[in-house]
Amino acid sequence: MAEAFSVVGKSLTKPDAYAKVSGQTKFADDLSLPRMLFGRILRSPYPHARVLRVDTSAARELPGVLAVLTGDDLPVKFGILPVSQDEEALAREKVRYVGDPIAAVAATDEWIADEALGLIDVQFTELPHAMSIQEALAAQGEPIHGSSNVHKAVALEFGDTDAAMRVAEYVREDTVFFEGNTHLPMEQHAAVAQYAADGKLTLWTSSQTPHYVHRALGKVLELPMSRIRVIATPNGGGFGGKSDIFSHELVAAKFAMATGRPVKITLTREEVFYAHRGRHPVLMKVKTGFTRGGRITAMQFQSFLDGGGYGSYGVASTYYTGALQATTYAIPRYRFEAVRLFTNKPPCGPKRGHGTPQPRFALEIHFDKAAEELGVDPVELRRRNLPAPDSRTVNWLRITSCGLEDCINKVVDGSGFLRRRTSMPKGRGLGFAVSSYLSGAGTAIYWNDMPHSEVQLKLDRNGGVLLLCGAIDIGQGSDHILAAIVAEVLGVALDDIQLSTGDTDLTPIDLGSYSSRVTFMAGNAAKAAAESVRDRLFRAVANALHCDAADLTARDHRIYRSDRPADGLTFAQAVQRAEAQGGVVTGSGSYTPPNLAGPYKGSGVGPSPAYSYSAAVVEVDCDLKTGEVKVPEVWIAHDVGRAINPMLVIGQVEGSVYMALGEALMEEQTFRLGLHKFPSLLEYKSPTALEAPVMHTYLVETIDREGPFGAKEAGQGPLLPVIPAVANAVYDALRIRIDEIPITPEKVLKALNERDRRVGPKSVPTFSFPPLIKAEVPEEWKGK
Amino acid sequence: MASSNPGSMFIAGGTDLVPNLKRRQFDVPALISLNALPGMRLIDGDGERGVTIGAGVTLDELAHHPALDGAYRALAQACDQVSTPQVRCMGTLGGNLLVDPRCNYYNQTYSWRKAAGFCLKKDGDICLVARSSPRCWAVSSSDSAPVALALDATVTLHGVGGDRRVRAHELYKDDGIDYTTKRADEVIVSVEVPGSEARMTSAYWKLRRRPAFDFPILGVAVALSWDDGMVRAARGALGAVGSRPVEITAFLAPLNGRRPDDALIAEVADAADKPARPLDNTDLSHYWRKRMTRVYIERALREACGVDPLAGRLSAQVKAAAI
Amino acid sequence: MSIADKVEVRLRVNGEDTAIMVLPYKTLLEVLREDLGLTGTKHGCELGECSTCGVLVDGKPFLSCLAMPLDLEGREVTTIEGMARGREPHPLQVAFAELGAAQCGYCTPAMLLTAKALLDREPRPSREMIKQALSGVLCRCTGYLKIFEAVELAASRGSDG
Structure with missing residues (x-):
């Protein structure tokens, strides 16, 4: 008897393995665009202080500096949760930890950008700081936010x-x-932004949550989301540390808009400790x-x-x-x-x-x-x-x-x-x-009743399958899981599946690689998408074989009668039949979790x-x-x-x-x-x-x-x-x-x-x- | 070259210097590479005649060199425990002997040091470890330095004024900034470890959090020469408990002329941690490092005596607790 | 610094001689990634504290973030791009791919090159030797076990085969 599954349950080599072992995988900092500038961020030296004045005039005059940003350039607050919109890309009124971003420079190289940071003059008034639970509760001075150091009590x-x-x-x-x-991913966070002549912004970023970054960019830059494209690059380790919206992502985008040139910001290892989360x-x-x-x-x-x-x-x-x-x-x-x-x-x-x-x-x-x-x-x-x-x-x-x-x-x-x-x-x-x-x-991070994961498939005439999904591989192997599920349902091999992931222009939504959700949710969406395509192929094949679609099996690159395996078409023939009958063979699937809240x-x-x-x-x-x-x-x-x-x-x-x-x-x-x-x-x-x-x-x-x-x-x-x-x-x-x-x-x-x-x-x-x-x-x- | 480029620094492996340059611990107009100097990569000799090691020999070579198999094993052990295989393949003996004393208020980026307030060692005027101190308490963090003292090595320095020879314990000064008697224009060209007709054993024990990457937060080097089962002379030094390697040879003297047993080793080790003065400027607490010192001296001595290092009597516990 | 401050550096990388004009304070890491386009070499700290930037110099594991290119004239630099033989991946690369030893893939180039240096000197290493040899490259994904197993698999297949 044949095994129940031909792909699922097998320890196969994942689709991105050879790119990774050959050094061909392009992480965000590996990207380089013509005329690209390099951004660096000035960070607070105080744990808690009021920002009185940020003087960037000397930095702007340094040869090689193309732009300088301060909080006033990006005044819209943001935060990953709708209830906590308390962050600024660059702090305007006050800084709340050593490492809090204040200003940024874009220059022709990182050395110049670094030198320019040293020329920015910031005047602070120090405030008493709280470095522990006990200190935060006992603090007498100005609270860190609002009227109390209590953020949330339940x-x-x-x-x-x-x-x-x-x-x-x-x-x-x-x-x-x-x-x-902290997470300590081996890859430091990096982002590359490009603002093209057609007024469209593209951000490549080592993010676990490109969809949320997309939303935040729209909000903070005050651009329609249709003019923004976020492409999540493969994450060199995430562990949750790249699932927020970070200052450098917003700043790189703003710099690209301000200068018309591509801008890259790669955090130093020290800055990764400050990005934290x-x-x-x-x-x-x-x-x-x-x-x-x-x-x-x-x-x-x-x-x-x-x-x-x-x-x-x-x-x-x-x-x-x-x-x-x-x-x-x-x-x-x-x-x-x-x-x-x-x-x-x-x-x-x-x-x-x-x-x-x-x-x-x-x-x-x-x-x-x-x-x-x-x-x-x-x-x-x-x-x-x-x-x-x-x-x-x-x-x-x-x-x-x-x-x-x-x-x-x-x-x-x-x-x-x-x-x-x-x-x-x-x-x-x-x-x-x-x-x-x-x-x-x-539940999603922002309230909505739409699916949490969506997958689209497009089949080509030779039997290849293009899989589109917003999920991003952070090393956990999500690309493999998606491909394996689709390959299993369609009866093709892993090699037949091409993946395009984590691209807000091309791929349907997946909320991101966090909360251990991708296998379950994007996996279910992939399965549903594959089943919808398979149903269409089955109808075409049933028509050709004069049998019932319910009697068909897809396996080993063939679609055949379950009771008479010799009667069938190759997978590519099945695609061609379906395409001839109904045009381009695509399918999509979505996953929405059941409403489980008490x-x-x-x-x-x-x-x-x-x-x-x-x-x-x-x-x-x-x-x-x-x-x-x-x-x-x-x-x-x-x-x-x-x-x-x-x-x-x-x-x-x-x-x-x-x-x-x-x-x-x-x-x-x-x-x-x-x-x-x-x-x-x-x-x-x-x-x-x-x-x-x-x-x-x-x-x-x-x-x-x-x-x-x-x-x-x-x-x-x-x-x-x-x-x-x-x-x-x-x-x-x-x-x-x-x-x-x-x-x-x-x-x-x-x-x-x-x-x-x-x-x-x-x-x-x-x-x-x-x-x-x-x-x-x-x-x-x-x-x- | 050094005299015509004031402020320039020498570079060999670069594993200590380059991170410091990147963090702006040094501002140098030029680096002078020592890697093309002739004779810097030679090792010659044996346990009887003594061994001469070129300062440019890498730590990796020394870790596995047959000349360091016997009497000088402590040196191989020390080199083998420096940081990582990568650093050992790049780093040299000369460079390791002269590792810039470390402090976790100092080995930080420029922006961190600025936020913390610059310290005495670079750009500031107070010591953040001991605020009332007029001096810098950065920690001697070389693995090979205490071994050089224990083996009574002599270093040959080459400079504008010619060559001079300095015994290892005279190479270091008790200051976290001005830590060596080597002049700025001088380089270490070689290290000689004296031979002995008597049988000699040595051992190095290194305390650190992880078995790779980490600098010592305590190093113990001991060397014993033997006479028919009796210790003829014992020498030793501690690393990472002060701004220079700390001699404990005087504390090991009770071993001389005696046949060491468990009790004697424990008794000697128990007293020999006296000169260790760790401060709160490395990984883990200085209390614990101080209490560990006698345990590690005991372990190093036991290893040099050929008995199970871990079976000693001393504990870092304040008082024995029944298990 | 300006263009006038650039100096000529001759490097032999992956068997090819190259001469380029670079600023003299650039590290090998920067020259490889920025001037030679060899972005397979990664970086995790640029201070020698993780070895993610590891390459081989004359077959030995080196930190490209601390190596000065001017000091490497006449020496042979190998990066991950030079590990395969033509189209044939190195047995270590195959074993890493097959056993899932590369998760995020970021430490992988350094891990592979370091393992290659080990197998070149010790074709059948023990588990302990593998651990020692790889102890300088930090990995946060795998827990290292699949990496050890992949080195063992490659060794059993013969790394030069």
Whole structure:
């Protein structure tokens, strides 16, 4: 019998692989246009200051300088979320972090542009700055924005958690801190803008979200979007860091319009640290009530987010710190309170796992401690609280497929967790944790009822297929996923598919490569587009073969009768027939997620058409004398629904584990004197090849009923369980609790010396959260 | 050439100088390449006669050179742990000995330093690490320098005034800015490591966050000469705990004439961290680096004594905690 | 600086001799990308802290962001564009493509050249040797494992075959 699929499920070489291994892939900074100018941006040296005057006269006179811009040239405010339009391309009245853009120069080379920046005279009045959650809350001086440093505060409750706590037989509370860190893509952000003689603007940019950049350009430049074309170049790593709208994109465009010449701006590595939009530092308090048997009765979760100088995705990030607790565990009563504060640091935003690695860290070490006190092993505690497939959480999130139990079994068996953890040599330990994540956000960033993903196909007479989609490959392999799905449906090979992606002129909308949405959403759109084209081909072939279209199969470059495979046409013949009958053979498909929001305000963040699940066991090797922690081996299982390409999924899982280990052990954005302490690749510690552990990756396939061929996400979820698993392993090895990320040798040593053998925050600040929005509980949770 | 181009600097591998030039730590009218100088790439000798190493020999060559297999192993270990394979293929011994002392208030871009307030070492008038200090506390961050001291190497300098020979410990000054006795017109042409008829062992231990890329935040170099199972003479030096490599030879003297065992090594190492004075201007905290010093001295000594380096008695913990 | 400040630099890149007029303070990275159009060489920091700009000089891994072209006369520079033999990709390139060792592809040129330097001196390296050899090139996508596996696959196929 033939295999069910000929492309899907196979570890084939992705379409862009050879361009990448030959150096032919053109990243944004590789582009060069005739007469191109180079732009550089002057940035604030103060964490918080009023801008009194920007004198650019000397810079303008420098030979080789073609244009200078200040905030007054780009006065329209913008922001990625409609509710947070608080950014300016170049600050006009005040600057809010060291690195905030103030002015820009376009010159014939970067050296001249740099020199000209030095000639711009800016007068500031310094304002008191706040560099942490505590400082932002305590600040007396002028707030960073508006009337308060509180950017967003939320309070939601699903059922009476206080009552449920009172009847719980065991209640535990933990306070945990997760320091901020950044994406550190190897490619620095770059943009090239061209304003052509016909009055059309083109921007090539290393962006994960060309559609949102398109919208922002229209707004800030006050140009009709029809005159703007945004082309996302392949991203040299994104991880969420290129999914916002950045000053240099708007400035390059404005320069191109002002000079009539192409302009390129490539950020320096230091500037990438200021662009940031990375992991929020989050201080959390989690309280859970259990029955004596280890069943959760209620949970109360508080988070304090250190947001940096601007809103960015922060409102969404705030909700995400509370959204996915209940998709991982069956929680009958749940209260969530959160506040995001403005601080004088580069703005935080979405990094791989957006807003969920921090609460995941808190929750999983909390559960590890609870398990010990309840006298059950940490695996068993999770098993007793598994969410059910095809269920709804108490905060109204719809779960379809759920392979968490299978994931747990895979890593627990593979690592010998239960057997080995009691017999490890001194300094060695095993830690365990689980997680869940979205397969795409259920709501768009701006409110609309249009599809989230659209794909168009055009077939040529030789059987080639042109695939157009707004999605952009950031290294995760989205080009492959789209091509594989179309190839599978049409029965052609990957090589037959030509892709054109991330181009707002040519390609239909895809909202972007963020929130782990491309495989699920663009994949569904691709499948729908391919099916519509296939239906047309089938009609043409059925007509030729005098059979019913329903009896046909498309496979191996042929369309033939399923019952009599010898009767058929080649794929190219089928295209020619269809074209002869009805003209150009095109088709399109769209994906709109079902409306999944619950009946309460704030329900827009958290819903996803499907959730992925992960479980991890991490082994640590601790040096008792120095406090250094190494990770020799990791076992990770991920419920991906279906692996369209297992090799690429494993690549995402391994990359997630790597990034998680960096965050767990060394990566942190810290500040001193109001500045980023070390905005460099040397001092921002990112793990090297020598630190790569042995990884055992298990893919669990639950074939989600709504995913394309059953697929769910893989790019972010597998990061989540690894960080707390490291902390739990350190406890297993040394009987110390590091309730704070990263776990540095200093902290380990300190904990070994502390009476309570713990390093971590002692409390959360006092803050008056808004009155709880008491949401209704879904029917199935009533009375539980 | 140097005398006719005032303010110019020498360049060999460029791995220390070029980043500093890009960050505007130096403003130079010209660079003078040393890469075409004859004799700079030679290695000659053995453990008995001593070894002479041209200053232009790359760190990569030294890391794997058979002449450094035995007595001088510490030098190979130090060179092998400098930064990355790329830097080791470019960087030279001469350049590594003279790495510009580092400080995380100094090794930053021009705009960062401007925002933080310029420091003594470049463009400013205060030390941001120790604000009341009249001097610069940048950290000697060479891996090979403490080894050169431990092996009692002699450096030959060539300058306008001819050649002169300087012992390694005389090459350095205790100042983060004015850190070497080498004159601006001089270049290191070679490094001689003396031989010994006695058996000699040496070891280098480097503390850093990551096993690649990172500069030392502590380096320990020790060299022991042996007489029938007894230490005849012990020498040692610490890197990255001051503005110059810090001699600990006097603290190792209790080893001389004795057969080192676990207890003696621990006792010696426990006292030998005294001259280490790390400050808060590198990666990780200076408290931890200070506490690590005795652990790493013990590990280096144990390795040089041929016993399991990790099985020592000392810990960076303040007090022993029961596990 | 003006055109008058330019100097002639003779370089041998990917087996071809070239003489160009450049500003003397330009690094090899800048000359390769801007003057010779060889944009396959990338950059991540331009300070020697990531090796994304890695090339080979006389077969050894070098940082093009710190190398001064005037100092490289008479030496052989190899960039990613010179890795294939004509139309035939190098076995390492094939293995990287087949095993998904290039995700975003940005560190890939440096990673491949560094791996080539290893295989040229050590045709059958151990995993530990591969890790050591590649320890100077940062990758943020892969977690390095697929890269190690690809080097091993290329080695098993014979990198000169």
